[in-house]
Amino acid sequence: MTDESDGDGAPGNDGSQFDRLPATADEREVEGRATRAEVLDWWEERFGIEPETFAGHTFWEKGKGKIWVFADDLPSPQECEGVGMTVLRTRQEHWKPTTTAVRKWGHLATRNVIELSPGQATAFAAGHDQDLPEWDGDWGYLIATHELAGGQVPIGVGLYLYDELRSVVPKGYQEELPEL
């Protein structure tokens, strides 16, 4: 997804600027905006990634539900072209982590991680969907990993539905890679 597709943003949300997420629902001024607490809870509930992981970071919304994560703090709002990196898509029924966030923090995940075989990993990185009936965990967004250089490494985000693992690796990140 590009920023342009965010249009003017949700009602009450200025699509041209980054607004820091409110800490909690009590501090929320823009309807529908995720809170910092919700974002931290989501990473912990979905993937077991501890809230302390993001202790030094601030979260920002731009447009319609795209959340950015920044390593430090800045006054809000920010009218620049980027504040940190995209981390999450909210304002939809199922929140969706970004490929880049999963690649950065996915190694810390303790659940909803699917370890792919060499052939499966290559197909996944190329953007192919594949039948994977052996997965008996949750449906929804998973972190797909493979074995490389002595450990499991996150490749990207998969969407698991009806015995199928869909690769949601964005086109710009899809690549034909060697089978290890």
Next chain:
Amino acid sequence: MNDDGGVLDRYAPLVDDEAAFRAACDRPLPSVVRVNTLATDADRVARAFDEEGTDYERVDWHDGLFRMADRSPGTTWPYAHGWVHGQEEVSCLPAIALDPDPGTRVWDTCAAPGSKTTHLAALMDDAGILVGNDTSLGRLSALRHNAERLGVTNLVVDQQDARNYSLNGFGFDEFDATLVDAPCSCEGTIRKNPDAFDTWTLDHVHEVAGIQKGVLRRAVQATRPGGTVVYSTCTFAPEENEAVLDHVLRDEDCRVVEWDCPLESVSGVTEWKGEEYDRQVTRATRVYPHHNDTGGFFLAKLRVGGGGEREGAEADTGSEVGA
């Protein structure tokens, strides 16, 4: 042979071995990748390349650089994971020279497409505030993509004219360190872009030198006393290198300081085409293609003055900044 249109003739008096210089400019550059230490370390990259059968050679002067046998590192697992980034050896010098500390405030004035910016982020350990500025929205989108690909979270991407850059909105009014990797006539990239000389004119050299002076002046103004500014180009033209330094040394409170260049290099020149430059420019660094089999490069490290300037000010940086 590259048709340099006679451009290289003007630099013959500056180089120690003209034949070697010309021969190097005619050879294509090896493809090189830099290890993204935000994601992994060099030994793990080497192991991953070995596992997938990708050939490489470790660069002797820098642990985190690999020369690739195949010219397209994009189709490797380490690249797909954001463990490496395609970046020529000489273009790693500016971040090494600036040597920013984690937790500090750093401005990259001409940041896109972001090889040096992401290198700065790695040296900062992704902590503090790194502002990557550029004028072109198209190039900024490449910067954002590269920063995301490498997992950089301490970068603010900004679009302003660096010559009159405003820090409004950041909640602080000066940087600890600034990189001016200036737009230039790119003569040093001839080995990568064989058509770099097609559009070369002396008028363009003078025009771009004007921009370089404006950006470097603003960089010195926007950096705190005792802070560091690195000026770099990929051109051989003294008009864009020592002459720019000379101009800024006269108009702004700063001085050129020594730095330890890890590549073979020579000093900046104090005379060119009847002009004489401030002696301090001899502390600048010229890297020619035949010295290390790289692209060409120019770099100078400046210390910003300001009354109570002191030699050891850099060491105090960590306690002066914060969220």
